[in-house]
Amino acid sequence: MAHDPASQIDQGALSAIFEGNPSVTQPILQCVQVKPIAGQQGGPERFRVVFSDISNFVQSMLSSQVNYHVHDGKLRKGVFVRLKQFQTNVVKNKKIIIVLDLEVLEHLGESEKIGSPQALDSKTEDVQPQSTTIQTGGFYGNNAQAPQQQSIPQRATTNSSSTSHANIYPIEALSPYAHKWTIKARCTNKSDIKTWHNKNGEGKLFSVNLLDESGEIRGTGFNDQCDQLYEVFQEGGVYYITSPCRVQMAKKQFTNLNNDYELTFERDTVVEKAEEQDGVPQVRFNFTSIGDLQSIEKDTTIDTIGVLKEVGETSQIVSKTTSKPYDKRELTLVDNSNFSVRLTIWGNSATTFDVPPESIIAFKGVKVSDFGGRSLSLLSSGSMTVDPDINEAHKLKGWYDAQGRNDNYSSHANAVGSMGAAGGRMDPVKSCQQVKDDELGFSEATDYFTTKATIIYIKGENFAYPACLSADCNKKVIQDNDGQWRCEKCDRSHPKPEHRYILSANASDHTGQLWLNCFDDVGRQLLGMSADELMEMKETDDKASEPVFQNAACRTWMFKCRAKMDNFQDQQRVRYQVSTASPLNYSAECTKLAEMIKMYSME
Numbered sequence: 001m002a003h004d005p006a007s008q009i010d011q012g013a014l015s016a017i018f019e020g021n022p023s024v025t026q027p028i029l030q031c032v033q034v035k036p037i038a039g040q041q042g043g044p045e046r047f048r049v050v051f052s053d054i055s056n057f058v059q060s061m062l063s064s065q066v067n068y069h070v071h072d073g074k075l076r077k078g079v080f081v082r083l084k085q086f087q088t089n090v091v092k093n094k095k096i097i098i099v100l101d102l103e104v105l106e107h108l109g110e111s112e113k114i115g116s117p118q119a120l121d122s123k124t125e126d127v128q129p130q131s132t133t134i135q136t137g138g139f140y141g142n143n144a145q146a147p148q149q150q151s152i153p154q155r156a157t158t159n160s161s162s163t164s165h166a167n168i169y170p171i172e173a174l175s176p177y178a179h180k181w182t183i184k185a186r187c188t189n190k191s192d193i194k195t196w197h198n199k200n201g202e203g204k205l206f207s208v209n210l211l212d213e214s215g216e217i218r219g220t221g222f223n224d225q226c227d228q229l230y231e232v233f234q235e236g237g238v239y240y241i242t243s244p245c246r247v248q249m250a251k252k253q254f255t256n257l258n259n260d261y262e263l264t265f266e267r268d269t270v271v272e273k274a275e276e277q278d279g280v281p282q283v284r285f286n287f288t289s290i291g292d293l294q295s296i297e298k299d300t301t302i303d304t305i306g307v308l309k310e311v312g313e314t315s316q317i318v319s320k321t322t323s324k325p326y327d328k329r330e331l332t333l334v335d336n337s338n339f340s341v342r343l344t345i346w347g348n349s350a351t352t353f354d355v356p357p358e359s360i361i362a363f364k365g366v367k368v369s370d371f372g373g374r375s376l377s378l379l380s381s382g383s384m385t386v387d388p389d390i391n392e393a394h395k396l397k398g399w400y401d402a403q404g405r406n407d408n409y410s411s412h413a414n415a416v417g418s419m420g421a422a423g424g425r426m427d428p429v430k431s432c433q434q435v436k437d438d439e440l441g442f443s444e445a446t447d448y449f450t451t452k453a454t455i456i457y458i459k460g461e462n463f464a465y466p467a468c469l470s471a472d473c474n475k476k477v478i479q480d481n482d483g484q485w486r487c488e489k490c491d492r493s494h495p496k497p498e499h500r501y502i503l504s505a506n507a508s509d510h511t512g513q514l515w516l517n518c519f520d521d522v523g524r525q526l527l528g529m530s531a532d533e534l535m536e537m538k539e540t541d542d543k544a545s546e547p548v549f550q551n552a553a554c555r556t557w558m559f560k561c562r563a564k565m566d567n568f569q570d571q572q573r574v575r576y577q578v579s580t581a582s583p584l585n586y587s588a589e590c591t592k593l594a595e596m597i598k599m600y601s602m603e
Helices: 013-018 224-229 290-295 347-351 391-402 432-437 520-527 531-540 542-552 586-599
Strands: 028-037 046-052 056-062 080-091 094-104 182-190 194-198 201-212 215-222 238-242 245-249 261-265 270-273 301-311 315-318 325-334 340-346 360-369 375-386 417-419 426-428 447-458 464-467 485-487 492-494 498-501 503-508 513-518 556-568 571-583
Touching (some): 013 028, 013 056, 182 360, 182 375, 201 224, 201 375, 215 224, 290 340, 301 340, 340 347, 347 375, 360 391, 426 447, 432 447, 432 513, 447 520, 447 542, 464 531, 498 520, 498 531, 503 520, 513 520, 520 531, 520 542, 520 571, 531 542
Parallel strands (some): 340 375, 513 571
Antiparallel strands (some): 028 080, 046 056, 080 094, 182 201, 182 238, 194 201, 201 215, 238 270, 245 261, 301 325, 301 360, 315 325, 325 340, 417 426, 447 503, 464 498, 485 492, 503 513
């Protein structure tokens, strides 16, 4: 090895950092442990890392923006790193470092733990008196009578924007265990004020999305805090926010941010607009291309960017649950995956939308739906930025001007949804296994789906029943002693019945199989003759009907079905009833396969 790693480590750096020594800016340390941190399901992945300077060791937490070092296998036990940007904290009397940026020094290799470092504990004599209550008067929340609090000096490798805000926490370090803190964050989105009325009373709230270089978090103000803070926060502004402010588990149904926690502003929460905006990013996107929407699960929240191809007119719908009207407008976006998608915006965003076609729009916080194949809806907590000054927008603009303006675009409708022969409702296409995995039919409501499957077997016994000849009756009739067929519903007798199919067919695809119930119209399609004709054939020669059932096998159809829970002999089961069966449209199938192949393009 060309370098002696021990000689490269900055011994005593950890102690100096927590003492506020400004000479230690980018210390070289050894990584002696890397462990994942258990978090909320669906929350961001976090790692705890222990760093040593030979004399001491300290626990650290990686900002999510540097997790890739772990994923790539570079940051592991025994390697050496240079901390390029970090912040210090004390949580439950334990000193920790929040790592915002680092460099793995691969040329130093890796080795067993060097020396016998001791834990860098927080001691009472290390703590210096420092107020965490902001005492300037040009902002909401000042409390001149607040008692002085104590904390250790906090520092980052970047310059602090104000000497009165030395105790700056990164957003990603916030947790219910951090009680005395200040964050410096940009307001990237502010919601409208929302009101509620229920049996417990009434109230109002608003929420903001806050962003710094380490992550994002949602903050909400209720009632009095809504009145006092709503006009303070402005989209794009940078603010200092100081506790007391409640940090709690995030309600994922109300936020699109990748954070386990969220903030609730309290009476004494301090909010001050920052004069300096250095070190705070404008907005952070994690784009999904329009072509990749096929692989995104329904109800997932994503960011996307595209060229505005079409702008629909404003329309209004009435909510089934609240009976309130909502304004909406549908936009069509395209990108260089050569796919298009319909995106719906709501409320004031819809009525005031005046962006010209062919503009580049970046959307943050849109919900994926499987309606019409794949479509998007801008959440109330989401935002859109027109012609953003980012690389993705510049590349998209260049592509569109060069070729995209004249290109033809595919939609996700053929790949995900299919319209039945009768038209009307759009039902999602499901494989046999997806029908079972999604538990279609298990709820009180009827579920509808379309599946492409091949007939494997049709039961040859009890395939039809004698039905009433009266128009629109079709009830089962019973033969009486006089040889007549009586219908109890119509109170009439007929000399003969009309037989109608009640087929039970086993259909299969590459994932599994389903038992489908088929009534008369579908039975005629599958077997190629009426039930009367097949019944007469069977009565004449019992074996004559067997080839009919055999010929129906191994044929593939598009089945439009409904799934519903049913009771049979005191047992609950799901019945899959076929509404229509259509032969394959080979032209449409080829188009769908071609679009799917494009999605897997390696270009």
